[in-house]
Structure formats: C-alpha cells, structure tokens
Amino acid sequence: MEFITKTSATSKMPAVADLRYSFLTSGSSGNATLIESDSQLLLIDCGHSGKKMEELCQSVGRSLADVDAMLITHEHSDHIKGLGVLARKYQIPIYANEKTWQAMPQSVGEIATDLKYIFNEDSVKTFGSIDVESFTVSHDAASPMFYTFHQGAHKIVTMTDTGYVSERMKGVIRNADVYLFESNHDVAMLRAGRYPWNTKQRILGDEGHLSNEDAGMAMSEVIGDKTKRIYLGHLSQDNNMKDIARMTVEQTLAQQGIAVGPQVRIFDTDPNKATPLTGLNHLI
Missing domain, CATH: 3.60.15.10 (Ribonuclease Z/Hydroxyacylglutathione hydrolase-like)
Known part of the structure; x- marks a missing residue:
C-alpha cells in the first residue's frame, strides 16, 4: 500500500x-x-x-x-x-x-x-497555523489515537474511545481551553442493561470506554487555569443519559474541589445535532 x-x-x-x-x-x-x-x-x-x-x-x-x-x-x-x-x-x-x-x-x-x-x-503535523498533536489511547482498534490542536497559547483536545486515561495521556491533554471528553456510560445502567455479558466486559475493560465517574476523575486531573469548557462526548444511547452524565461528572469534579460554573462549564454533545461553531477568543 x-x-x-x-x-x-x-x-x-x-x-x-x-x-x-x-x-x-x-x-x-x-x-x-x-x-x-x-x-x-x-x-x-x-x-x-x-x-x-x-x-x-x-x-x-x-x-x-x-x-x-x-x-x-x-x-x-x-x-x-x-x-x-x-x-x-x-x-x-x-x-x-x-x-x-x-x-x-x-x-x-x-x-x-x-x-x-x-x-x-504520538507525532505533530502542522496545518496552516494549527499544530496537531496525535496521541495514542486504549481502545480495541488497530492503533487508535486522538488529537490535540494547538494555536499559539490556545489548545483544544478531542478524546473519546478509551478504556482509561494514562499518565502519559494526561500529560498530553493537560490544561486545554476546550475538551471533548468521553463520558460513555453509567456503570449501573450498563450492568443492568440488555447487552450480552461479553459486550459489557468489553465496554468496562481497559480497551473499552470511559464511564461517567472515570471521566470525571480524569478531568479533575487535567483541568487547568486555561480550561473553560468541557463537552461530554460519545454517550451511549442505551447505557447513559445526558442529565446523568452531566450530574455525575459535576459531582465528581466538585468532590475534587473543582466548581462547575464559576471555574469551568460543562456542555452536552449530540449524535444528530452539531454544537455551534465557537471561537476560543470569545469563550466565557
């Protein structure tokens, strides 16, 4: 090839x-x-x-x-x-x-x-004024990786489809202005749901997807003084709900001393509707 x-x-x-x-x-x-x-x-x-x-x-x-x-x-x-x-x-x-x-x-x-x-x-390519940094994640694909987008002091991170967030990954994604962060499932909903046990094991495993709780804990370790917005991504349509994901993440962050609202805001994403095209210079 x-x-x-x-x-x-x-x-x-x-x-x-x-x-x-x-x-x-x-x-x-x-x-x-x-x-x-x-x-x-x-x-x-x-x-x-x-x-x-x-x-x-x-x-x-x-x-x-x-x-x-x-x-x-x-x-x-x-x-x-x-x-x-x-x-x-x-x-x-x-x-x-x-x-x-x-x-x-x-x-x-x-x-x-x-x-x-x-x-x-784990490399960098430049597109115009954007430096794009790739980083590997833990997922059951051939060689899954996501991206951090840098322009001057600004930074956007996209990260879904990972079973856990390693220290190496935390180092790459730390202190971004904006995150798209996986919050795939509520563990109780997944365990009680209709999926076969082997599928549940895959999702819960190290090469699966982040739960709401695990997402909140990982966020608490990478949010920095520049961070303004977190978008919860890749929600399971069967094993999660927007309200549950947001509430769980907010509670987890609060337990770690991070106040949602004054310090950082949390937004939903949707499988059928785009979030507005938003400029980092205008975030509040």
Missing part, C-alpha cells in the same frame, strides 16, 4: 482570525468534529453517511467542499462511515496512521493513493 507523507495542507478557506470548533456529532452512532483556523478547515472523523455529514456541516455554516483535510482516529464504523464517499466526492486528503489504514474495512471503497497520508502516532 502506498502513502504520501505531508506536513501541511493547501488552503481553500478565507482567513479566519480565531480558532473555532464544532462537535458535529458525538455518540455510539457517529462521531465527527470540525476545527477551523486561519485558512484551514479540518474534519476529524466522519462517522455518518455522506449526506448526513453534509447536513451537519451546513448547519454550522460550513461546506465539506472547503475541508482541507480529514484526520481519522481509528477504523470503527462510527468514526469512518462517510470516509470513502466524502474523499471521492470532494477529493479531501485523509490522514491516519499506517495500522489504521491497513485495518480500514472494505466498505470504505477505493481511495486514490494521492489522497492517502500517514499521520504517525
């Missing part, structure tokens, strides 16, 4: 003075994030159909035709469902590590070699 290595992308967007983000979709059914800065528009994962992804982008005033690059976290379908369709239709360069490329299912279809780029684990 042939790949291209590349450290920057060619601009198709007019200049933007602020680092902006929108969590287009987050949940068991699909995941995708937009990051925008200067002349770059980046799409992280594309976990819905091409049509749905187009609708989500349009809902925040952006077009997939303007995306400069797609960054893939891992090969599970809720992160790559629209990958092949979007790449072929819009000729978008795709960045993933080599093991993830090798593990891509045949369902993504043929992708031209000149659209395939390697983004190694």
